[in-house]
Amino acid sequence: MKIFTSSLALFFISISIFSQEATNAELVKKGLLQKQKIEKESLVKNIPFHNIGPSVMSGRVVDIDVNPDNTTEFYVGYASGGLWYTTNNGTTFAPVLDTAETINVGDIAVDWKNDILWVGTGENNSSRSSYAGVGILKSTDKGKTWKNVGLPDSHHIGRIIINPNNADEVIVGVTGHLYSSNESRGIYKTTDGGSSWKKTLFINNQTGIIDLAYAPNNFKTMYAAAWDKDRKAWNFRGNGTGSGIYKSMDAGSTWQKISLENSGFPTGDGVGRIGLAVFDENTVYAVHDNQFRRKKNNEEKNGDRLTKENFKTMSTDTFLNLEDKKLNAFLKTNGFQEKYRADNLKQLVRGGTVKPVDLAKYLEDANALLFDTPVVGAEVYRTDDGGTSWKKTHTDFLDDIFYSYGYYFAQIQVNPSNKDHIYISGVPVLKSKDAGKTFTSINGKNVHADHHALWINPKNPNHLVNGNDGGVNISYDDGANWIKANQPIVGQFYYINVDNETPYNIYGGLQDNGVWMGPNTVQEDDSWHQSGRYPWQSIMGGDGMQVQIDTRDANIVYTGFQFGNYFRLDRSKNKQTYIQPKHELGESPYRFNWQTPILLSPHNQDILYMGANKLMRSMNQGDDWTAISNDLTKGGKKGNVAYGTLATISESPFQFGLIYTGSDDGLVYVTKNGGGNWTKISDTFPKNLWVSRVVASSHKKERVYVTLNGYRWDDFKTYVYVSENYGQTWKNIGETIPMSPVNVIKEDPDNENVIYLGTDNGAYVSLNKGQKWHAFSKGLPNVAIHDLVIQPKAKDLILGTHGRSIYKTNIEAIQLLDSEIMKKELHVFEMSRIKWSEQWGVSWSKWLKPDEPSSTIQFYTTTAGSFSVQITTESGKVLQELSVKADKGFNYVNYDLTITEKGKDVLQKEFPDDEVSKRKNGKYYLPIGNYAVKISSKSISEKKLFEVQ
16 A cells, blocks of 8 residues: 655654554643644634534533532533533523633632632543543633643543642642553642642552542541552453552641551452542541452342343253243343244254353343443441541442442542531432431432532531532432523533434434434523423433434434444334344354444435444344444454444445445445445554544545544544545645544535544634644634534534534535635625514513624635725615724624614615614614625725625
8 A cells, every 4th residue: 555755654654653652741732832823823713603502411510619608609510511600509600611721620629718710620530531631720810811730741630629728738639641551640739829749649650549538627637549440442440459548647748548458448459439528537438439249149139030141151951941931031131133032042052053152142242241240339438537447337239329330430428517427429329317327319300310529518418519410400408309500501412413404403412411403593591491392302312322314304313322222213203113233143242332333325315334343234224234344343352341343434425335434443444345345444544543534525436534533542643634546545634733632524515625623622624625724713612522514505514512512603605715715815705695574673572682683794805904894785875884803714794784874864865765764772774675795905895795685
């Protein structure tokens, strides 16, 4: 395979060698500075994006900090949605981190006496989409401005605590890198407000600090939870010998481990994540994700019912002697295909085609591995002697709290006025009034099940503020009832899509909040409370995944949840059909990615593709499946996460059966004959990186785009490539994009020179096929863009973000941009259709704001400066005039359709029969007719006609 130039070949070689090394902090910092520079120089920086929701399902909260002297004032940190501030008890919130380098939050701490905010960036949960941060951010003006005060290579911050008597003394627990080993872990302390830091505890390069807490009346006494973990794309180890509890008696300057042998607290390799709650210097609670295996005699008895475990060691003779009724009950309950029933299975076993263990293997998908792991799980311990000895508070297992993903939870709180009242956060949130002997759920029906933060009012312990995967809830009766406070738009979308209805609808899958759909015209406000119908609606639960909509009938929707659990929905009949492909007994189970790719063929909407480790094709809407490839990955890796899976699929609109696939382990394949033959086309790419997108061009049959993502190696470089010959050779078009992992690339359907891109830190567009990139920024914070889609009729670009729900902008002007326009000093675009309304300037009550129309005037200029915008009659007489400062590139002027008093007189003279009346708001508006907009600066000017209909 050839590369275009020798220098490019050297580039590939060097990247291949180092692609699995974590990106160092200095390069990350340079990338952030580069983005700031690109934003200032961007030709598209004035193109406005509007957030269209949804908000009601919210997104993952990581921390809450409430003003103890005014509990209606508090801050909420969202994992990838920023920091939000309320002064009215959560009725409304305002974002306060949007001007910072990142909005990824791990922990927050507020010095309420001095209004100083501390944000530890980088989420403290070790999820699949827990984004890294850039260190510690500090604000001394309530979030108007932010300063990075250090620890840039920390990536993920576990906890921040402030000395209540000395605002400059701050202790930080650093969890560290998520996917790689690093030295910037442990506990750091500053005594000068962040000007300098001292590392006071380091355990090893895979053990960080997940929690810190101090005795309320003695800041010198504090406790820390160390967490030994290692995440890879194929495996997560959430426990190790480095995990444990430490204590300091000098405000965090020195530390001693107190979870020792014979202390009563677990030690050894099975110790997992720990959360701490300190009541006083001596009484401390710890919630522990115990990863030691359960003893067999403690396992739940299943009586006569067959389980998957039975078949792992079952002999052929025992299998053949099973009662058919009993075997069929197992097969039906576990979703075996109808062809697998007792009589024919016994024939297969007699013939040696199938072994009893194959029934267990048949069920070994990623979900089963996740939930069937027989670990001890959640435990609560208490010490009353400052950590010298610990005792478990309960005798029974605390089941159905952590399941086997305790790494995602482990939060515990104690009532500040009663040391026997505690709360643990998991799935769901529980409380105990007897020091942890017994627990009851306080999860309300309007509260998400997954919990990460809880604040207890020290003056009124019945007042709770809870943060979870579904936002914020508030209780005033100790969890008996909850208020939902989900005004912030902070949804975490994995994927979005659109249909062709009028108005068109947007669909999207969210982290732990299912799949939602809604009209693109929705106005995100609280007016829906009057009708009782929220404009967005949920159409699927679980972690929402990809969506395909039948172009012939938008009621037919294909979607589902994690690990390939997909359904065909017929929304007109409220019907759903499970369509996941099943392997044959005796074969290795298919491997499905967490976000399994699906694709309706652009050539026939009955044909559906789904990516496992093989590419599956259905010719009848998912009812039947055929594998049209062998394994298109490197074969998987041993671990507890599905890996060696397809992550992206694309079929060329020019030719049926011209299909590309990309895998999570770095392979890209192409077939030109519907799977008859496959060719690997990724040999020159950096190795082992996640193929986040492969996209067949809609403008040229031979063209294909590929993006690679190194997030799961803590590699934050950008990898973007294009081929003009079906992937035989590749060109790197991503070198000038500011450093950030790339999630999505999309070609403009109308203008082949235009390409859109989404990264973990923003959105970009190229106007010249990737030679140069421009950053979108107006109305758009530094948020992860997971997906983007273009609605071709409306000419709208929609961004699916992982932290701020969905943004929309119109791109018609971008699509029209060609070499001729870009050469001109000034170009004015056609104005959108304006329809006159009797409601302009009027409201039905004098106490309500009148309806005030607006239209956008768009122009492109190669020269920045002051411009005059005139609204004139067709003959050129001025009716309204505006003065604007324009930037090089696209400019947008909002025009409210008013005319001046003088302009009104001009119209009355030209058209004496048409009365222009003053509206109730005291303004004159353009009447029905033909007009012109003229834009000028110095010696250049251009005008465009428009009509008010």
